[in-house]
Amino acid sequence: MSDPNYPLLFSPLDLGPVRVPNRICVTAMVTRLSGEDGQVNDAILERYRRFAEGGSGMIVVEASAIHGSRSGPLLRVSDDAFVPGLTQLAETMHAAGPGKVYLQIIHFLKVARSGWRQKIDSLSTEEIEALPDLFAAAAQRAERAGFDGVELHMAHAYTMSSLLSRRNKRGDAYGGTLENRMRLPGMVVDRVLCAVGKDFGVGMRFDAEECIKHGYTVQDSKEFAVRFAELGIHYISLSAGGKFEDAIHRLGHPLYPYTGYSGDRCMPGNQYPDLANMAMVEPIRRELRARGHDTPVLGAGKVPGPELAEQVLQQECCDLVGCARSLLADPYWPAKTQQGHADTAIRCIYCNVCKSLDENFHEVRCYLWPHRSQQAPRPGEQQPAAITWPADSQLQALPHKGGLRLSWPAATGPVLGYDLFRAEVGHDFQRLDSTQKLRRFDAEVIAGRNYYYYVQPYDDSGLRGPPTPPLEVALPAFTP
Amino acid sequence: MSDPNYPLLFSPLDLGPVRVPNRICVTAMVTRLSGEDGQVNDAILERYRRFAEGGSGMIVVEASAIHGSRSGPLLRVSDDAFVPGLTQLAETMHAAGPGKVYLQIIHFLKVARSGWRQKIDSLSTEEIEALPDLFAAAAQRAERAGFDGVELHMAHAYTMSSLLSRRNKRGDAYGGTLENRMRLPGMVVDRVLCAVGKDFGVGMRFDAEECIKHGYTVQDSKEFAVRFAELGIHYISLSAGGKFEDAIHRLGHPLYPYTGYSGDRCMPGNQYPDLANMAMVEPIRRELRARGHDTPVLGAGKVPGPELAEQVLQQECCDLVGCARSLLADPYWPAKTQQGHADTAIRCIYCNVCKSLDENFHEVRCYLWPHRSQQAPRPGEQQPAAITWPADSQLQALPHKGGLRLSWPAATGPVLGYDLFRAEVGHDFQRLDSTQKLRRFDAEVIAGRNYYYYVQPYDDSGLRGPPTPPLEVALPAFTP
Numbered sequence: 029m030s031d032p033n034y035p036l037l038f039s040p041l042d043l044g045p046v047r048v049p050n051r052i053c054v055t056a057m058v059t060r061l062s063g064e065d066g067q068v069n070d071a072i073l074e075r076y077r078r079f080a081e082g083g084s085g086m087i088v089v090e091a092s093a094i095h096g097s098r099s100g101p102l103l104r105v106s107d108d109a110f111v112p113g114l115t116q117l118a119e120t121m122h123a124a125g126p127g128k129v130y131l132q133i134i135h136f137l138k139v140a141r142s143g144w145r146q147k148i149d150s151l152s153t154e155e156i157e158a159l160p161d162l163f164a165a166a167a168q169r170a171e172r173a174g175f176d177g178v179e180l181h182m183a184h185a186y187t188m189s190s191l192l193s194r195r196n197k198r199g200d201a202y203g204g205t206l207e208n209r210m211r212l213p214g215m216v217v218d219r220v221l222c223a224v225g226k227d228f229g230v231g232m233r234f235d236a237e238e239c240i241k242h243g244y245t246v247q248d249s250k251e252f253a254v255r256f257a258e259l260g261i262h263y264i265s266l267s268a269g270g271k272f273e274d275a276i277h278r279l280g281h282p283l284y285p286y287t288g289y290s291g292d293r294c295m296p297g298n299q300y301p302d303l304a305n306m307a308m309v310e311p312i313r314r315e316l317r318a319r320g321h322d323t324p325v326l327g328a329g330k331v332p333g334p335e336l337a338e339q340v341l342q343q344e345c346c347d348l349v350g351c352a353r354s355l356l357a358d359p360y361w362p363a364k365t366q367q368g369h370a371d372t373a374i375r376c377i378y379c380n381v382c383k384s385l386d387e388n389f390h391e392v393r394c395y396l397w398p399h400r401s402q403q404a405p406r407p408g409e410q411q412p413a414a415i416t417w418p419a420d421s422q423l424q425a426l427p428h429k430g431g432l433r434l435s436w437p438a439a440t441g442p443v444l445g446y447d448l449f450r451a452e453v454g455h456d457f458q459r460l461d462s463t464q465k466l467r468r469f470d471a472e473v474i475a476g477r478n479y480y481y482y483v484q485p486y487d488d489s490g491l492r493g494p495p496t497p498p499l500e501v502a503l504p505a506f507t508p
Numbered sequence: 509m510s511d512p513n514y515p516l517l518f519s520p521l522d523l524g525p526v527r528v529p530n531r532i533c534v535t536a537m538v539t540r541l542s543g544e545d546g547q548v549n550d551a552i553l554e555r556y557r558r559f560a561e562g563g564s565g566m567i568v569v570e571a572s573a574i575h576g577s578r579s580g581p582l583l584r585v586s587d588d589a590f591v592p593g594l595t596q597l598a599e600t601m602h603a604a605g606p607g608k609v610y611l612q613i614i615h616f617l618k619v620a621r622s623g624w625r626q627k628i629d630s631l632s633t634e635e636i637e638a639l640p641d642l643f644a645a646a647a648q649r650a651e652r653a654g655f656d657g658v659e660l661h662m663a664h665a666y667t668m669s670s671l672l673s674r675r676n677k678r679g680d681a682y683g684g685t686l687e688n689r690m691r692l693p694g695m696v697v698d699r700v701l702c703a704v705g706k707d708f709g710v711g712m713r714f715d716a717e718e719c720i721k722h723g724y725t726v727q728d729s730k731e732f733a734v735r736f737a738e739l740g741i742h743y744i745s746l747s748a749g750g751k752f753e754d755a756i757h758r759l760g761h762p763l764y765p766y767t768g769y770s771g772d773r774c775m776p777g778n779q780y781p782d783l784a785n786m787a788m789v790e791p792i793r794r795e796l797r798a799r800g801h802d803t804p805v806l807g808a809g810k811v812p813g814p815e816l817a818e819q820v821l822q823q824e825c826c827d828l829v830g831c832a833r834s835l836l837a838d839p840y841w842p843a844k845t846q847q848g849h850a851d852t853a854i855r856c857i858y859c860n861v862c863k864s865l866d867e868n869f870h871e872v873r874c875y876l877w878p879h880r881s882q883q884a885p886r887p888g889e890q891q892p893a894a895i896t897w898p899a900d901s902q903l904q905a906l907p908h909k910g911g912l913r914l915s916w917p918a919a920t921g922p923v924l925g926y927d928l929f930r931a932e933v934g935h936d937f938q939r940l941d942s943t944q945k946l947r948r949f950d951a952e953v954i955a956g957r958n959y960y961y962y963v964q965p966y967d968d969s970g971l972r973g974p975p976t977p978p979l980e981v982a983l984p985a986f987t988p
Binding site: 194201204205206207208210211214215217218219239240241242243244245246247248251254255258259274288289290291292296299300301304307311429430431471472473474475476506508 | 674681684685686687688690691694695697698699719720721722723724725726727728731734735738739754768769770771772776779780781784787791909910911951952953954955956986988
């Protein structure tokens, strides 16, 4: 089964009782495809079928509410009435691919369009103490629905993360000290593990760092990891940021916890280096190992594809690699990689259009998909498009204000848009943008270096036309 | 010269033409000891004499203004009238110790108590283009004053950092693109290098990451480092954060750029792990080496003492280690370490009282120094104090809300306060706090572990009395 080019990435791993066939995990991503009713529908089935077909070893279905609180469109597991739909979802995914299927389960508090939000301080001790049973009941429903496991959502801006937060100053047994901040989350882990069968997986996700002023850092999250490992959690998935505390309120919109700096860190965009949060993950895993726990750790945050995923596994940063946006862009990159066709994968450009869609309660799609498509294209759909370039077509580059103005002629045929690729000497081409225009300004070039560009058109179905020949641009050196 | 226990830390290093005797650098710290006149005075001389006596290989004197703009108390180098005072400062430091002496030079914009601040957008192209000459003139004054070098301040919230910032959207040649953001800083480096003698050191400091929303990350700062290395800078010192953009305005106070999350990252407090920013430093140094530059790189950010300083050098994270707060707490720790007395060093507890003093324009002192002392105690002053404990004195610990209530009796004699130390099994004792009270709540203990505590009194001169015997506390395990 192991791939000589990716010896760790395509090797199996035991997450407690659940063996995943490889180390690639689709981390939970809101789709906004379900209605306000919280039920699984055809669009949801189709979205997750493709993730399963794509060959990821583990797929965590989007955060599903364990309680009946009103919200925008999201999946729910708060009542037995949701079990049939979830059963269909789990069956669909199991039939479509080898990956193990987890349901992320979440408790959240209220937000209003005024910018007001409910805080954990307003919950009574009784309300706090009711949470473990809510999580346990939801986990049991997921088990009945045929999922392989659940993931307890304790990251970002939601109830459990607010309890873990260093800003949790509750005066009862559930805040104010490190131990008290971990208390209820520990009770949830314990209750869920007791409530489900021995073969059912129970993992959790929390922030490695909150990335807010006075927030917690890896200093605390090392302790969280050790505590949850002691309680027997099957895996620990680490995220970062995504907090309400630094969110920016837009008038008339509910506060969205990914609008501040902590939101940038949660879903690092194109100004961030690849593996932007991996340096937070490694010390947490190291602490676990030093204290005798072999609990698998998942690292995430701008993992663009198989090469760097294999690298962080080799470096023992983590045991599993979580990808959200890169697998949204192309759910099939694991299978394509295993079949030796990694080069045909659609590479995420981290434009975060998906994040904007979520923020505005629109269906979450990828900017790189064929226009108006609700789902990622299947690999079989990617044949050459009937597009050609006019004779003497040339990509042009003009220096302007320290950047480059790139332009190209219109291609002929059913053109929907153009992918622009750039490489530096000694590096692979990377997609810089996808655009329907005939020009793009590159503000990120360095004087004195040589760059190569090419443009490739695509049609409405994602089929690709021929690329232009590469254009070499030699920029004059900087003179002070 | 080399110390077998610290083979790299106490080895010399060439920063261009300047050889520093060891790898420990006192990074620039505002003292607020100078008056509004910007002149060197006795308190300044005394502060820096002790840094020099302490044996650091390099001492960067606090940011000194290159222009006449009004400000709170800070040193100035904006006119020849400041040269005599600076000459006395450089002479004093050279006479007191082996370290090389740099002056950090800074340009800043206006801030008002209303919260208003001048931004780089308001500067004309001519005003921007006047900066290189201002920096060059200041560097020449520092050279005339006998400094070994200057450090160009391009970090945090100030003019040069705002030009480098990813938020710099100027429409002229000095913003909007990566190349334009680097343009003026490059001109400054070039002009300063041309203006001073070949034996004079010219280094710079900039943020490895801005740590603000839409700020730059190591992705850009790798390019900055390469550019400045190409221009011949002698060393690169890396800081992080400290920006106006996320600062919190207090009514009636000028905006202070260390009050937001980016301020936390700039001076990471006790909720941060040691070496909190070192993961940003390593990739920048690696990029320099990959592009053929051997420019020394300084890493900083909660480096508490010699052990971890040696470690990051061994790991090739950086070539020099910058310490501010840990050397403020005890300027003598380098010498004490070299003499085999590292255990007598006063260890910074990262309480950030020094930061609060700066914020409020008070003289910057260390909370761990003898009460009312303007300067750190010299090692010779640290003899046993005439303090004893009453018979049967016992340190007590009572579990409370997941933490521990520690208390102890009053010691007898000229007691000013008490240091509280804590250790976990297998770890060294660390100072948890210094307090004038007879109790301390420890909110950061973990159920199921054993802790050791002791208390040591000190007198008004920093002399220490006998410690209590260690108290062992075994906390019951967590039960969900």
